[in-house]
Amino acid sequence: MSQMKHFLLFGLLFPILSQTVAAGSVADGIMVDDPYVRAVPPGQPNSASFMVLHNKGDKGSALTAVSSPASEVAELHTHTMDDGMMRMRKVEKIDLPAGEMVELQPGGLHVMLLGLKQELVPDQKVPLTLIFDDGSSVQVEAPVRKLQMKMKQGDHKRHMH
Numbered sequence: 001m002s003q004m005k006h007f008l009l010f011g012l013l014f015p016i017l018s019q020t021v022a023a024g025s026v027a028d029g030i031m032v033d034d035p036y037v038r039a040v041p042p043g044q045p046n047s048a049s050f051m052v053l054h055n056k057g058d059k060g061s062a063l064t065a066v067s068s069p070a071s072e073v074a075e076l077h078t079h080t081m082d083d084g085m086m087r088m089r090k091v092e093k094i095d096l097p098a099g100e101m102v103e104l105q106p107g108g109l110h111v112m113l114l115g116l117k118q119e120l121v122p123d124q125k126v127p128l129t130l131i132f133d134d135g136s137s138v139q140v141e142a143p144v145r146k147l148q149m150k151m152k153q154g155d156h157k158r159h160m161h
């Protein structure tokens with residue numbers, strides 16, 4: 001277990017992309033690609049994070065939880081069409097089939113950050129801990145990015161951010 005301790009320490013000192021795992025765990029076989037967090041205007045209580053998860057292991061697993069010091073709560077969400085309206089709903093887990101890539105992206109699966117504790121300024125790095133179904137975890141630093149999206153603002157003109 002001293003090896004795990006070493007990895008944990010390494011993760012704190014070099015917060016780029018580190019795995020807080022022992023060999024053979026689910027986290028060991030998961031590659032996290034291009035993680036980022038959506039920038040939101042000041043006062044917005046929530047945001048979301050997106051990334052690509054590549055399960056390079058030979059057995060299927062799942063992302064079961066995420067935690068971040070940036071928000072009170074982090075949930076796993078998906079979008080569904082409901083009477084022609086896109087709605088988000090919480091999911092228990094995000095399945096990661098063996099050898100496949102699963103994309104968390106706007107309008108689809110995402111990590112919901114509820115109750116932001118800080119303003120999310122572009123280029124700032126948000127630490128996320130991804131927890132898998134065997135209890136192993138991976139820590140990533142997700143930069144904050146502005147997304148191109150239409151904002152509805154009452155009767156005001158729609159504009160691009």
Ligand SMILES: [Cu+2]
Nearest residue numbers: 048077088112
């Ligand atoms: Cu959501």
